[in-house]
Amino acid sequence: MTRKSLTALVLRIPWVLVVFIAALTIPWIGSRYDTFLATQIAISALFAMSLNLLLGTTGLVSFGHVAYFGIGSYVCGILMKTYAVPFSIALPAAAAGAALGALVFGFFCVRLTKIYFAMLTLAFSQIVWAICFKWNDVTGGDQGIPDVPYPNMDWMSHIPFLSDLRIAEQFYVLTLILVMLSLAVIKRIIGSPFGLMLTTIRENPNRAASIGLNVRGYELAAFVIAGGFAGIAGALFGIFNRGVFADFVYWPKSAEVMIMTILGGIDYFWGPVVGAATLVLLNQEITSYTQYWPLVLGIILLVLLFVFPGGIVGGLATGLAWLRRKAGGSDA
Protein backbone atom coordinates (compact mmCIF):
# COMPACT_ATOMS: atom_id res chain seq x y z
CA MET A 1 0.00 0.00 0.00
CA THR A 2 1.45 3.35 -0.96
CA ARG A 3 1.61 6.17 1.48
CA LYS A 4 -0.93 8.21 -0.47
CA SER A 5 -3.66 5.60 -0.32
CA LEU A 6 -2.95 5.16 3.37
CA THR A 7 -3.54 8.87 3.89
CA ALA A 8 -6.74 8.62 1.88
CA LEU A 9 -7.87 5.70 3.99
CA VAL A 10 -7.12 7.54 7.23
CA LEU A 11 -9.06 10.53 5.99
CA ARG A 12 -12.02 8.36 4.96
CA ILE A 13 -12.61 7.07 8.50
CA PRO A 14 -15.49 9.02 10.04
CA TRP A 15 -13.40 10.27 12.92
CA VAL A 16 -16.19 12.27 14.50
CA LEU A 17 -18.32 9.14 14.78
CA VAL A 18 -15.38 7.16 16.17
CA VAL A 19 -14.69 9.75 18.85
CA PHE A 20 -18.37 10.06 19.68
CA ILE A 21 -18.75 6.30 20.14
CA ALA A 22 -15.53 6.12 22.14
CA ALA A 23 -16.80 8.95 24.37
CA LEU A 24 -20.12 7.15 24.75
CA THR A 25 -18.44 4.04 26.15
CA ILE A 26 -16.68 5.91 28.95
CA PRO A 27 -19.27 5.13 31.67
CA TRP A 28 -18.85 1.38 31.03
CA ILE A 29 -15.10 1.17 30.54
CA GLY A 30 -13.90 4.08 32.65
CA SER A 31 -14.15 4.99 36.31
CA ARG A 32 -16.75 7.27 37.85
CA TYR A 33 -14.14 9.96 37.80
CA ASP A 34 -13.52 9.53 34.07
CA THR A 35 -17.23 10.06 33.49
CA PHE A 36 -17.11 13.16 35.64
CA LEU A 37 -14.26 14.60 33.56
CA ALA A 38 -15.90 13.58 30.30
CA THR A 39 -19.10 15.39 31.27
CA GLN A 40 -17.12 18.49 32.06
CA ILE A 41 -15.29 18.28 28.74
CA ALA A 42 -18.49 17.80 26.76
CA ILE A 43 -20.14 20.84 28.35
CA SER A 44 -17.03 23.01 28.04
CA ALA A 45 -16.68 21.94 24.42
CA LEU A 46 -20.18 23.17 23.62
CA PHE A 47 -19.54 26.43 25.46
CA ALA A 48 -16.25 27.00 23.63
CA MET A 49 -17.84 26.06 20.33
CA SER A 50 -20.61 28.61 20.85
CA LEU A 51 -18.00 31.27 21.53
CA ASN A 52 -16.11 30.32 18.41
CA LEU A 53 -19.19 31.05 16.35
CA LEU A 54 -18.39 34.66 17.25
CA LEU A 55 -14.62 34.52 17.60
CA GLY A 56 -13.61 32.34 14.68
CA THR A 57 -16.57 32.45 12.31
CA THR A 58 -17.74 36.05 12.58
CA GLY A 59 -14.57 37.63 13.94
CA LEU A 60 -16.28 39.19 16.97
CA VAL A 61 -14.19 39.25 20.14
CA SER A 62 -16.76 38.77 22.88
CA PHE A 63 -15.26 39.08 26.32
CA GLY A 64 -18.59 38.54 28.03
CA HIS A 65 -19.76 35.24 26.66
CA VAL A 66 -20.13 33.86 30.16
CA ALA A 67 -23.22 36.07 30.60
CA TYR A 68 -25.29 33.79 28.35
CA PHE A 69 -23.86 30.65 29.91
CA GLY A 70 -24.89 32.13 33.25
CA ILE A 71 -28.38 33.11 32.11
CA GLY A 72 -28.89 29.58 30.80
CA SER A 73 -27.77 27.96 34.02
CA TYR A 74 -29.86 30.27 36.20
CA VAL A 75 -33.00 29.90 34.06
CA CYS A 76 -32.68 26.12 34.03
CA GLY A 77 -31.67 25.92 37.69
CA ILE A 78 -34.48 28.19 38.92
CA LEU A 79 -37.11 26.44 36.81
CA MET A 80 -36.06 22.95 37.87
CA LYS A 81 -35.33 23.67 41.53
CA THR A 82 -37.82 26.36 42.50
CA TYR A 83 -40.71 25.52 40.17
CA ALA A 84 -40.06 21.78 39.59
CA VAL A 85 -40.37 22.25 35.84
CA PRO A 86 -39.26 19.18 33.84
CA PHE A 87 -35.91 19.31 32.08
CA SER A 88 -37.53 18.94 28.66
CA ILE A 89 -39.06 22.38 29.16
CA ALA A 90 -36.34 23.95 31.31
CA LEU A 91 -33.58 23.30 28.77
CA PRO A 92 -35.30 25.00 25.81
CA ALA A 93 -36.32 27.78 28.19
CA ALA A 94 -32.69 28.22 29.22
CA ALA A 95 -31.60 28.41 25.59
CA ALA A 96 -34.40 30.87 24.83
CA GLY A 97 -33.59 32.99 27.88
CA ALA A 98 -29.92 33.16 26.99
CA ALA A 99 -30.74 33.96 23.37
CA LEU A 100 -33.10 36.70 24.51
CA GLY A 101 -30.39 38.15 26.75
CA ALA A 102 -27.99 38.00 23.83
CA LEU A 103 -30.55 39.77 21.64
CA VAL A 104 -30.98 42.63 24.09
CA PHE A 105 -27.27 43.08 24.89
CA GLY A 106 -26.16 42.24 21.36
CA PHE A 107 -28.39 44.96 19.95
CA PHE A 108 -26.10 47.48 21.66
CA CYS A 109 -22.87 45.58 21.25
CA VAL A 110 -22.96 45.17 17.46
CA ARG A 111 -23.08 48.94 17.14
CA LEU A 112 -19.46 48.95 18.27
CA THR A 113 -16.45 47.28 16.72
CA LYS A 114 -13.22 45.63 17.79
CA ILE A 115 -11.98 46.57 21.24
CA TYR A 116 -15.10 48.61 21.98
CA PHE A 117 -17.21 45.57 21.24
CA ALA A 118 -15.06 43.49 23.59
CA MET A 119 -15.43 46.05 26.38
CA LEU A 120 -19.18 46.40 26.05
CA THR A 121 -19.71 42.65 26.06
CA LEU A 122 -17.57 42.49 29.19
CA ALA A 123 -19.59 45.23 30.84
CA PHE A 124 -22.90 43.53 30.06
CA SER A 125 -21.63 40.28 31.50
CA GLN A 126 -20.81 42.17 34.68
CA ILE A 127 -24.37 43.52 34.76
CA VAL A 128 -25.59 39.94 34.65
CA TRP A 129 -23.12 39.08 37.39
CA ALA A 130 -24.28 42.01 39.55
CA ILE A 131 -27.89 40.88 39.18
CA CYS A 132 -27.08 37.24 39.97
CA PHE A 133 -24.99 38.26 42.94
CA LYS A 134 -27.44 40.72 44.47
CA TRP A 135 -30.96 39.63 43.57
CA ASN A 136 -31.34 37.34 46.58
CA ASP A 137 -35.03 36.56 46.14
CA VAL A 138 -34.63 34.99 42.73
CA THR A 139 -31.00 34.00 42.23
CA GLY A 140 -30.12 33.25 45.84
CA GLY A 141 -27.49 36.00 45.82
CA ASP A 142 -24.08 34.84 46.95
CA GLN A 143 -25.58 31.54 48.12
CA GLY A 144 -26.64 30.68 44.59
CA ILE A 145 -29.07 27.86 43.90
CA PRO A 146 -27.75 24.68 45.48
CA ASP A 147 -29.07 21.17 44.76
CA VAL A 148 -30.41 21.60 41.28
CA PRO A 149 -32.09 18.21 40.65
CA TYR A 150 -31.09 15.81 37.90
CA PRO A 151 -33.56 15.56 35.05
CA ASN A 152 -35.99 12.68 35.06
CA MET A 153 -34.22 10.00 33.04
CA ASP A 154 -36.59 7.10 33.65
CA TRP A 155 -36.87 6.47 29.92
CA MET A 156 -33.30 5.22 30.00
CA SER A 157 -34.32 2.35 32.26
CA HIS A 158 -36.14 0.75 29.32
CA ILE A 159 -32.99 0.70 27.22
CA PRO A 160 -30.58 -2.19 27.72
CA PHE A 161 -27.16 -1.21 29.10
CA LEU A 162 -28.31 2.31 29.97
CA SER A 163 -30.54 1.04 32.75
CA ASP A 164 -27.61 -0.25 34.84
CA LEU A 165 -25.88 3.13 34.92
CA ARG A 166 -25.80 5.42 37.92
CA ILE A 167 -27.71 8.67 37.57
CA ALA A 168 -24.58 10.79 37.05
CA GLU A 169 -23.55 8.46 34.24
CA GLN A 170 -26.99 8.56 32.67
CA PHE A 171 -26.76 12.33 32.79
CA TYR A 172 -23.43 12.09 31.01
CA VAL A 173 -25.00 10.08 28.20
CA LEU A 174 -27.80 12.62 27.93
CA THR A 175 -25.28 15.49 27.96
CA LEU A 176 -23.12 13.87 25.32
CA ILE A 177 -26.10 13.35 23.00
CA LEU A 178 -27.33 16.93 23.51
CA VAL A 179 -23.85 18.35 22.95
CA MET A 180 -23.33 16.29 19.79
CA LEU A 181 -26.71 17.40 18.44
CA SER A 182 -25.83 21.01 19.22
CA LEU A 183 -22.45 20.70 17.54
CA ALA A 184 -24.12 19.17 14.48
CA VAL A 185 -26.49 22.13 14.31
CA ILE A 186 -23.59 24.59 14.71
CA LYS A 187 -21.72 22.82 11.93
CA ARG A 188 -24.74 23.11 9.67
CA ILE A 189 -25.05 26.81 10.51
CA ILE A 190 -21.39 27.50 9.74
CA GLY A 191 -21.63 25.64 6.42
CA SER A 192 -24.90 27.31 5.38
CA PRO A 193 -25.11 30.42 3.19
CA PHE A 194 -25.78 32.32 6.40
CA GLY A 195 -22.53 31.01 7.90
CA LEU A 196 -20.61 31.95 4.77
CA MET A 197 -21.98 35.48 5.12
CA LEU A 198 -20.61 35.57 8.66
CA THR A 199 -17.19 34.53 7.35
CA THR A 200 -17.40 37.26 4.73
CA ILE A 201 -18.06 39.76 7.50
CA ARG A 202 -15.06 38.46 9.43
CA GLU A 203 -12.80 38.80 6.42
CA ASN A 204 -13.88 42.29 5.48
CA PRO A 205 -16.85 44.02 7.10
CA ASN A 206 -16.62 47.09 4.88
CA ARG A 207 -16.72 45.05 1.74
CA ALA A 208 -19.57 42.94 3.09
CA ALA A 209 -21.52 46.13 3.77
CA SER A 210 -20.79 47.52 0.33
CA ILE A 211 -22.20 44.47 -1.43
CA GLY A 212 -25.42 45.11 0.43
CA LEU A 213 -25.07 42.86 3.45
CA ASN A 214 -26.74 44.01 6.64
CA VAL A 215 -23.59 43.54 8.69
CA ARG A 216 -25.08 44.51 12.04
CA GLY A 217 -28.08 42.28 11.47
CA TYR A 218 -25.92 39.27 10.66
CA GLU A 219 -23.64 39.96 13.60
CA LEU A 220 -26.62 40.23 15.91
CA ALA A 221 -28.01 36.95 14.56
CA ALA A 222 -24.66 35.25 15.21
CA PHE A 223 -24.57 36.76 18.69
CA VAL A 224 -28.05 35.45 19.49
CA ILE A 225 -27.31 31.95 18.18
CA ALA A 226 -24.02 31.81 20.08
CA GLY A 227 -25.82 33.04 23.21
CA GLY A 228 -28.48 30.35 22.87
CA PHE A 229 -25.94 27.53 22.63
CA ALA A 230 -23.97 29.00 25.54
CA GLY A 231 -27.27 28.90 27.44
CA ILE A 232 -27.64 25.18 26.73
CA ALA A 233 -24.09 24.60 27.97
CA GLY A 234 -24.85 26.66 31.09
CA ALA A 235 -28.05 24.73 31.81
CA LEU A 236 -26.22 21.40 31.55
CA PHE A 237 -23.38 22.69 33.70
CA GLY A 238 -25.72 23.85 36.46
CA ILE A 239 -27.15 20.34 36.74
CA PHE A 240 -23.73 18.68 36.43
CA ASN A 241 -22.33 20.98 39.12
CA ARG A 242 -25.34 20.27 41.38
CA GLY A 243 -25.90 23.99 41.79
CA VAL A 244 -25.74 27.40 40.12
CA PHE A 245 -23.59 30.15 41.60
CA ALA A 246 -22.83 33.78 40.80
CA ASP A 247 -19.21 32.73 40.29
CA PHE A 248 -20.22 31.23 36.94
CA VAL A 249 -20.80 34.69 35.57
CA TYR A 250 -17.74 36.51 36.91
CA TRP A 251 -15.74 37.96 34.04
CA PRO A 252 -12.55 35.85 34.33
CA LYS A 253 -14.71 32.86 33.30
CA SER A 254 -15.18 34.57 29.94
CA ALA A 255 -11.44 34.70 29.56
CA GLU A 256 -11.21 31.03 30.48
CA VAL A 257 -13.52 29.88 27.71
CA MET A 258 -11.71 32.17 25.33
CA ILE A 259 -8.44 30.51 26.26
CA MET A 260 -10.02 27.09 25.61
CA THR A 261 -11.15 28.22 22.21
CA ILE A 262 -7.84 29.65 21.05
CA LEU A 263 -5.90 26.81 22.67
CA GLY A 264 -7.68 24.47 20.30
CA GLY A 265 -7.52 26.89 17.38
CA ILE A 266 -10.21 29.36 16.33
CA ASP A 267 -9.77 28.73 12.62
CA TYR A 268 -10.78 25.08 12.83
CA PHE A 269 -14.24 23.70 13.46
CA TRP A 270 -13.05 21.11 15.99
CA GLY A 271 -10.51 23.47 17.56
CA PRO A 272 -12.71 24.51 20.52
CA VAL A 273 -13.49 20.86 21.33
CA VAL A 274 -9.79 19.96 21.36
CA GLY A 275 -9.05 23.06 23.43
CA ALA A 276 -11.78 22.28 25.96
CA ALA A 277 -10.61 18.70 26.40
CA THR A 278 -6.98 19.75 26.73
CA LEU A 279 -7.69 22.49 29.24
CA VAL A 280 -9.97 20.37 31.43
CA LEU A 281 -7.47 17.50 31.53
CA LEU A 282 -4.50 19.82 32.09
CA ASN A 283 -6.33 21.57 34.90
CA GLN A 284 -7.01 18.19 36.49
CA GLU A 285 -3.41 17.11 36.14
CA ILE A 286 -1.80 20.33 37.30
CA THR A 287 -4.08 21.11 40.22
CA SER A 288 -3.06 17.76 41.70
CA TYR A 289 0.50 19.08 41.93
CA THR A 290 0.05 22.75 42.73
CA GLN A 291 -2.59 25.25 43.74
CA TYR A 292 -1.09 27.79 41.34
CA TRP A 293 -3.07 26.71 38.29
CA PRO A 294 -3.65 30.32 37.12
CA LEU A 295 0.10 30.85 36.99
CA VAL A 296 0.54 27.75 34.82
CA LEU A 297 -2.41 28.76 32.66
CA GLY A 298 -0.92 32.23 32.20
CA ILE A 299 2.35 30.76 31.06
CA ILE A 300 0.58 28.35 28.70
CA LEU A 301 -1.30 31.31 27.29
CA LEU A 302 1.91 33.28 26.72
CA VAL A 303 3.52 30.33 24.93
CA LEU A 304 0.38 29.89 22.88
CA LEU A 305 0.28 33.54 21.84
CA PHE A 306 3.92 33.80 20.92
CA VAL A 307 4.68 30.32 19.57
CA PHE A 308 1.43 28.67 18.43
CA PRO A 309 -1.06 31.40 17.60
CA GLY A 310 -3.04 28.85 15.57
CA GLY A 311 -3.65 26.68 18.63
CA ILE A 312 -3.24 22.92 18.88
CA VAL A 313 -5.24 22.04 15.79
CA GLY A 314 -3.49 24.82 13.89
CA GLY A 315 -0.12 23.46 14.95
CA LEU A 316 -1.12 19.92 13.98
CA ALA A 317 -2.43 21.08 10.62
CA THR A 318 0.81 22.91 9.90
CA GLY A 319 2.81 19.86 10.91
CA LEU A 320 0.65 17.58 8.80
CA ALA A 321 0.94 19.86 5.77
CA TRP A 322 4.72 19.85 6.21
CA LEU A 323 4.78 16.04 6.42
CA ARG A 324 2.58 15.72 3.37
CA ARG A 325 4.79 18.08 1.41
CA LYS A 326 7.80 16.00 2.39
CA ALA A 327 6.00 12.78 1.47
CA GLY A 328 4.90 14.29 -1.84
CA GLY A 329 8.51 15.27 -2.54
CA SER A 330 9.81 11.76 -1.91
CA ASP A 331 7.08 10.16 -4.03
CA ALA A 332 8.04 12.29 -7.01
Place this chain on the structure above:
Amino acid sequence: MFDVSFLFGQFLGGLTTAMFLFLIASGLSLVFGVMRVLNFAHGSFYMIGAYLAWQAVQWLAPALHSFWLAALIAALGVALLGGLIERLLLRHIYGREELYQLLLTYALVLILGDVAKIIWGTQQLSVSRPPLLSGGMEVLGATLPAYNLFIMLTGVAIAVGGWLALARSPAGRMVRAAALDREMLGALGANVGALYTGMFVVSSFLAGLSGALVTPIQSIVPGMDVEVIVEAFIVVVIGGLGSFWGTFWGSVIYGQVLSFGILILPGFSLFSVFALMAVILVVRPWGLFGRPLR
Protein backbone atom coordinates in the same frame (compact mmCIF):
# COMPACT_ATOMS: atom_id res chain seq x y z
CA MET B 1 -36.71 63.48 53.34
CA PHE B 2 -32.90 63.69 53.33
CA ASP B 3 -31.24 66.67 54.98
CA VAL B 4 -28.55 68.71 53.34
CA SER B 5 -25.62 67.48 55.42
CA PHE B 6 -26.54 63.86 54.62
CA LEU B 7 -26.76 64.51 50.91
CA PHE B 8 -23.52 66.45 51.04
CA GLY B 9 -21.90 63.55 52.84
CA GLN B 10 -23.03 61.23 50.05
CA PHE B 11 -21.66 63.68 47.54
CA LEU B 12 -18.27 63.76 49.27
CA GLY B 13 -18.20 59.97 49.50
CA GLY B 14 -18.92 59.77 45.80
CA LEU B 15 -16.18 62.25 45.07
CA THR B 16 -13.63 60.23 47.02
CA THR B 17 -14.57 57.07 45.13
CA ALA B 18 -14.38 59.07 41.93
CA MET B 19 -10.89 60.40 42.54
CA PHE B 20 -9.60 56.97 43.49
CA LEU B 21 -11.01 55.59 40.30
CA PHE B 22 -9.56 58.42 38.33
CA LEU B 23 -6.10 57.71 39.72
CA ILE B 24 -6.45 54.12 38.54
CA ALA B 25 -8.23 54.75 35.26
CA SER B 26 -6.01 57.64 34.12
CA GLY B 27 -3.12 55.29 33.39
CA LEU B 28 -5.41 52.83 31.63
CA SER B 29 -6.83 55.62 29.52
CA LEU B 30 -3.40 56.99 28.59
CA VAL B 31 -2.16 53.63 27.38
CA PHE B 32 -5.33 52.97 25.46
CA GLY B 33 -5.38 56.43 23.93
CA VAL B 34 -1.85 56.20 22.62
CA MET B 35 -1.09 52.55 22.15
CA ARG B 36 -4.62 51.24 21.49
CA VAL B 37 -3.93 48.41 23.90
CA LEU B 38 -6.55 47.63 26.48
CA ASN B 39 -4.48 46.56 29.42
CA PHE B 40 -6.26 44.05 31.64
CA ALA B 41 -3.09 43.87 33.75
CA HIS B 42 -3.58 47.46 34.86
CA GLY B 43 -5.63 46.16 37.78
CA SER B 44 -2.81 43.74 38.62
CA PHE B 45 -0.33 46.61 38.65
CA TYR B 46 -2.65 48.37 41.07
CA MET B 47 -2.73 45.31 43.30
CA ILE B 48 1.04 44.85 43.16
CA GLY B 49 1.37 48.54 44.10
CA ALA B 50 -0.75 47.93 47.19
CA TYR B 51 1.29 44.88 48.22
CA LEU B 52 4.59 46.66 47.59
CA ALA B 53 3.44 49.59 49.71
CA TRP B 54 2.62 47.21 52.55
CA GLN B 55 6.01 45.53 52.13
CA ALA B 56 7.85 48.85 52.09
CA VAL B 57 6.03 49.95 55.24
CA GLN B 58 7.23 46.74 56.94
CA TRP B 59 10.79 47.32 55.85
CA LEU B 60 10.83 50.98 56.80
CA ALA B 61 8.92 50.55 60.04
CA PRO B 62 11.80 50.12 62.52
CA ALA B 63 13.69 53.16 61.29
CA LEU B 64 11.16 55.60 59.96
CA HIS B 65 7.39 55.34 59.79
CA SER B 66 7.00 56.85 56.41
CA PHE B 67 3.90 55.93 54.49
CA TRP B 68 4.81 58.46 51.82
CA LEU B 69 8.19 56.97 51.12
CA ALA B 70 6.60 53.53 51.00
CA ALA B 71 4.02 54.74 48.49
CA LEU B 72 6.77 56.20 46.32
CA ILE B 73 8.79 52.99 46.47
CA ALA B 74 5.70 50.99 45.50
CA ALA B 75 4.89 53.25 42.57
CA LEU B 76 8.48 53.16 41.30
CA GLY B 77 8.61 49.39 41.71
CA VAL B 78 5.47 48.95 39.64
CA ALA B 79 6.75 51.42 37.06
CA LEU B 80 9.88 49.30 36.68
CA LEU B 81 7.80 46.14 36.37
CA GLY B 82 5.63 47.84 33.74
CA GLY B 83 8.66 48.94 31.77
CA LEU B 84 10.06 45.42 31.74
CA ILE B 85 6.76 43.92 30.64
CA GLU B 86 6.42 46.44 27.84
CA ARG B 87 9.93 45.77 26.57
CA LEU B 88 9.80 42.00 26.86
CA LEU B 89 6.22 41.15 25.93
CA LEU B 90 3.84 43.88 24.85
CA ARG B 91 6.24 45.27 22.28
CA HIS B 92 5.75 42.19 20.10
CA ILE B 93 2.00 42.37 19.78
CA TYR B 94 1.23 45.98 18.85
CA GLY B 95 0.42 45.17 15.27
CA ARG B 96 -1.63 42.08 16.04
CA GLU B 97 -5.34 41.54 16.36
CA GLU B 98 -7.03 42.83 19.47
CA LEU B 99 -7.90 39.28 20.53
CA TYR B 100 -4.20 38.51 21.03
CA GLN B 101 -3.54 41.79 22.80
CA LEU B 102 -6.41 41.21 25.21
CA LEU B 103 -5.30 37.67 25.92
CA LEU B 104 -1.68 38.66 26.43
CA THR B 105 -2.60 41.20 29.07
CA TYR B 106 -4.99 38.65 30.55
CA ALA B 107 -2.13 36.14 30.79
CA LEU B 108 -0.33 38.77 32.86
CA VAL B 109 -3.37 39.06 35.14
CA LEU B 110 -3.19 35.31 35.80
CA ILE B 111 0.56 35.28 36.35
CA LEU B 112 0.82 38.43 38.48
CA GLY B 113 -2.17 37.38 40.59
CA ASP B 114 -0.52 34.10 41.50
CA VAL B 115 2.91 35.65 41.98
CA ALA B 116 1.35 38.04 44.49
CA LYS B 117 -0.24 35.04 46.24
CA ILE B 118 3.08 33.20 46.34
CA ILE B 119 4.91 36.19 47.81
CA TRP B 120 2.32 37.71 50.13
CA GLY B 121 -0.07 34.85 50.85
CA THR B 122 -3.84 35.06 50.79
CA GLN B 123 -4.71 36.71 54.10
CA GLN B 124 -5.84 40.34 54.27
CA LEU B 125 -3.13 42.92 54.85
CA SER B 126 -3.60 46.51 55.88
CA VAL B 127 -1.61 49.68 56.29
CA SER B 128 -2.43 52.33 58.88
CA ARG B 129 -3.29 55.83 57.87
CA PRO B 130 -0.39 58.29 57.87
CA PRO B 131 -0.55 60.24 61.19
CA LEU B 132 -0.47 63.56 59.38
CA LEU B 133 -3.82 62.77 57.75
CA SER B 134 -5.51 60.75 60.47
CA GLY B 135 -7.89 63.54 61.46
CA GLY B 136 -11.03 64.80 59.81
CA MET B 137 -13.04 67.93 59.37
CA GLU B 138 -16.63 69.05 59.27
CA VAL B 139 -17.93 70.45 56.01
CA LEU B 140 -21.55 71.61 55.87
CA GLY B 141 -22.39 69.20 58.66
CA ALA B 142 -20.77 66.20 56.94
CA THR B 143 -17.52 64.66 58.17
CA LEU B 144 -14.69 64.49 55.70
CA PRO B 145 -11.63 62.47 56.75
CA ALA B 146 -8.44 64.36 55.97
CA TYR B 147 -7.13 61.40 54.00
CA ASN B 148 -10.13 61.53 51.65
CA LEU B 149 -9.56 65.22 51.09
CA PHE B 150 -5.95 64.44 50.27
CA ILE B 151 -7.08 61.84 47.71
CA MET B 152 -9.43 64.32 46.07
CA LEU B 153 -6.68 66.91 45.82
CA THR B 154 -4.26 64.33 44.43
CA GLY B 155 -6.82 63.34 41.82
CA VAL B 156 -7.35 66.91 40.72
CA ALA B 157 -3.60 67.56 40.74
CA ILE B 158 -2.98 64.55 38.50
CA ALA B 159 -5.78 65.58 36.18
CA VAL B 160 -4.41 69.11 35.80
CA GLY B 161 -0.81 67.94 35.67
CA GLY B 162 -1.58 65.25 33.11
CA TRP B 163 -3.53 67.66 30.99
CA LEU B 164 -0.73 70.27 31.08
CA ALA B 165 1.85 67.63 30.22
CA LEU B 166 -0.22 66.35 27.30
CA ALA B 167 -1.34 69.70 25.96
CA ARG B 168 1.66 71.91 26.57
CA SER B 169 4.90 69.94 26.83
CA PRO B 170 6.98 68.75 23.86
CA ALA B 171 6.70 65.17 25.12
CA GLY B 172 2.94 65.58 25.31
CA ARG B 173 2.91 66.74 21.71
CA MET B 174 4.75 63.57 20.71
CA VAL B 175 2.29 61.46 22.65
CA ARG B 176 -0.65 63.07 20.92
CA ALA B 177 1.05 62.63 17.57
CA ALA B 178 1.64 58.94 18.32
CA ALA B 179 -2.04 58.54 19.15
CA LEU B 180 -3.02 60.02 15.80
CA ASP B 181 -0.54 58.31 13.49
CA ARG B 182 2.18 56.13 14.82
CA GLU B 183 3.81 55.33 11.50
CA MET B 184 3.99 58.95 10.38
CA LEU B 185 5.60 59.94 13.65
CA GLY B 186 8.16 57.16 13.22
CA ALA B 187 8.81 58.23 9.63
CA LEU B 188 9.51 61.74 10.86
CA GLY B 189 12.35 60.35 12.93
CA ALA B 190 10.79 60.11 16.37
CA ASN B 191 11.65 57.10 18.50
CA VAL B 192 8.16 55.69 18.83
CA GLY B 193 9.37 52.58 20.63
CA ALA B 194 10.91 54.59 23.45
CA LEU B 195 7.81 56.77 23.58
CA TYR B 196 5.60 53.70 24.04
CA THR B 197 7.83 52.33 26.76
CA GLY B 198 7.75 55.71 28.48
CA MET B 199 3.96 55.87 28.29
CA PHE B 200 3.65 52.40 29.71
CA VAL B 201 6.03 53.22 32.55
CA VAL B 202 4.01 56.34 33.41
CA SER B 203 0.81 54.37 33.28
CA SER B 204 2.22 51.63 35.53
CA PHE B 205 3.52 54.28 37.92
CA LEU B 206 0.01 55.70 38.23
CA ALA B 207 -1.44 52.22 38.79
CA GLY B 208 1.16 51.46 41.46
CA LEU B 209 0.63 54.82 43.13
CA SER B 210 -3.13 54.39 43.27
CA GLY B 211 -2.66 50.90 44.71
CA ALA B 212 -0.35 52.26 47.38
CA LEU B 213 -2.67 55.16 48.22
CA VAL B 214 -5.69 52.90 48.62
CA THR B 215 -4.05 50.79 51.35
CA PRO B 216 -4.87 53.08 54.32
CA ILE B 217 -8.62 52.84 53.65
CA GLN B 218 -9.00 49.40 52.09
CA SER B 219 -7.45 46.10 53.05
CA ILE B 220 -5.26 44.36 50.51
CA VAL B 221 -6.74 41.07 49.31
CA PRO B 222 -6.21 38.73 46.37
CA GLY B 223 -8.87 39.43 43.76
CA MET B 224 -8.72 43.20 44.14
CA ASP B 225 -7.07 43.24 40.71
CA VAL B 226 -9.94 41.72 38.72
CA GLU B 227 -12.47 43.69 40.72
CA VAL B 228 -10.98 47.10 40.10
CA ILE B 229 -10.19 46.65 36.43
CA VAL B 230 -13.84 46.38 35.46
CA GLU B 231 -14.65 49.58 37.35
CA ALA B 232 -11.78 51.33 35.62
CA PHE B 233 -13.06 50.06 32.26
CA ILE B 234 -16.48 51.48 32.93
CA VAL B 235 -15.05 54.86 33.85
CA VAL B 236 -12.99 54.93 30.69
CA VAL B 237 -15.93 53.85 28.54
CA ILE B 238 -18.26 56.46 30.06
CA GLY B 239 -15.73 59.22 29.54
CA GLY B 240 -14.71 58.10 26.08
CA LEU B 241 -11.85 55.74 25.33
CA GLY B 242 -8.56 57.56 25.12
CA SER B 243 -9.86 60.94 26.30
CA PHE B 244 -8.00 62.15 29.38
CA TRP B 245 -10.61 64.64 30.59
CA GLY B 246 -13.27 62.16 29.64
CA THR B 247 -11.75 59.74 32.12
CA PHE B 248 -11.83 62.45 34.79
CA TRP B 249 -15.49 63.30 34.28
CA GLY B 250 -16.31 59.66 33.80
CA SER B 251 -14.91 58.97 37.27
CA VAL B 252 -16.85 61.87 38.78
CA ILE B 253 -20.09 60.62 37.25
CA TYR B 254 -19.36 57.04 38.29
CA GLY B 255 -18.71 58.09 41.89
CA GLN B 256 -21.90 60.14 42.15
CA VAL B 257 -24.11 57.53 40.51
CA LEU B 258 -22.71 54.86 42.80
CA SER B 259 -23.11 56.99 45.87
CA PHE B 260 -26.67 58.21 45.16
CA GLY B 261 -27.70 54.97 43.50
CA ILE B 262 -27.44 53.35 46.93
CA LEU B 263 -30.20 55.66 48.17
CA ILE B 264 -32.55 54.84 45.32
CA LEU B 265 -31.82 51.14 44.83
CA PRO B 266 -30.17 49.78 47.96
CA GLY B 267 -28.04 46.79 47.06
CA PHE B 268 -28.22 47.55 43.38
CA SER B 269 -26.00 50.60 43.17
CA LEU B 270 -23.54 48.64 41.07
CA PHE B 271 -26.37 47.94 38.69
CA SER B 272 -27.16 51.66 38.35
CA VAL B 273 -23.59 52.31 37.23
CA PHE B 274 -23.77 49.61 34.58
CA ALA B 275 -27.15 50.88 33.46
CA LEU B 276 -25.73 54.38 33.14
CA MET B 277 -22.91 53.03 31.02
CA ALA B 278 -25.30 51.14 28.79
CA VAL B 279 -27.40 54.29 28.29
CA ILE B 280 -24.35 56.38 27.44
CA LEU B 281 -23.14 53.79 24.97
CA VAL B 282 -26.50 53.74 23.26
CA VAL B 283 -26.63 57.50 22.88
CA ARG B 284 -22.93 58.10 22.31
CA PRO B 285 -21.12 54.81 21.67
CA TRP B 286 -17.79 56.63 21.74
CA GLY B 287 -18.38 57.97 25.26
CA LEU B 288 -19.07 61.44 26.57
CA PHE B 289 -15.79 63.04 25.56
CA GLY B 290 -14.54 60.63 22.93
CA ARG B 291 -14.70 61.05 19.18
CA PRO B 292 -16.78 58.90 16.82
CA LEU B 293 -14.82 56.06 15.28
CA ARG B 294 -13.74 56.33 11.74
